[in-house]
Amino acid sequence: MSTKVPLMGSLAAAVLLALITLAGSNQGVNATHIPATSLGMAVDADVNGNTATSLGTREDCVSTTAGGTVTIDVTVEGIPAVDTKGTTEPADDTGGIIGFTFSLVFDPVPLSITSSDPVSYLLGSNAGSNVFSFDEPVPDPFEDNYFLAAAADGGLPPGATESGSGVLDRITIEVDAAAADGLYPLYLFDAVHLDAKSINRLAPALYGANIAVGSAVCAAPAPPPPGIVGDVDCTGTVNAIDALKVLRNNAGLLVAQTEPCTDVGISTVANETSPVPRHIGDVDCSGAVNAIDALKVLRKNANLPVTQTEPCDDIGT
Secondary structure, three states: OEOOOOOOOHHHHHHHHHHOOOOOOOOEOOOOOOOOOOOEEEEEOOOOOOOOOOOOOOOOEEEEOOOOEEEEEEEEEEEOOOEOOOOOOHHHOEOOEOEEEEEEEOOOOOEEEEEEEOOOOHHHOOOOOOEEEOOOOOOOOOOOOEEEEEEEEOOOOOOOOEOEEEEEEEEEEEEOOOOOOEEEEEEEEEEEEEOOOOOEEEOOEEEOEEEEEOOOOOOOOOOOOOOOOOOOOOOOOOOHHHHHHHHHHHOOOOOOOOOOOOOOOOEOOOOOOOOOOOEOOOOOOOOOOOHHHHHHHHHHHOOOOOOOOOOOOOOOO
16 A cells, blocks of 8 residues: 555654665766666656566656656666565564655756656555655745655565665656757766665665757766865765765765765866865865865855865865
């Protein structure tokens, strides 16, 4: 059974709370679904052949006209099977998926999301599933450049816990009648799934897609441009997530990025536009990447003064 209601049981509430703790993403492009050995999420511009528990060939571009409508899937692959360790307690379970969240980034001027459905697909495919949707309302009342999707399964584990590959969310996008001909990219970021033990699992690979409007020739989307000081995951913005990733890097934890993106802590090469080489994440040009850099990213986001070792490009430039 699947329902889309604001009321939650204790399990679904716990799932949502865990999903709110986002840690980032990385991005690539691929004309086919991602390798079977790679766990990841993707935008599929062709929903034909996709079901709750199986996927057809992924398309990274779809053509339409101004005023047209397209339907895309956000898919996942490679969710490991649930292992209960021979007990009835979920505390020692591994694998599976009981919730997910991601942000779909797009240009809100020519594009608007008119519908989404995270309850009818993979997360609700097993008997006993009870899926709660926490997607943003549609059409997007905030008119910002991303759509936040999240869902949680309040069914009893392990029987209601899914695994494998399939559709997470089917989304309809409307193109404005005045939209100019061109390619409009769709990117995923902050994408995680929650496993049977209620642990956040970053998607180590993400794949975007393009909407080609009018005379534009369909092509795979180029990754967002890297290079903004403090934007350590190359999402195009500097925010608290970047500070978190600097801290994760210092703790030896996984840092996911929007590829191609130089890893945190790696030294850049001096050139005409950046005469001073620096380590990615070393926002104050001190020669080290540490918690002080994370603090300075947070101060910048709070519009507080940030001290640097000059010459040093300002955070956000």
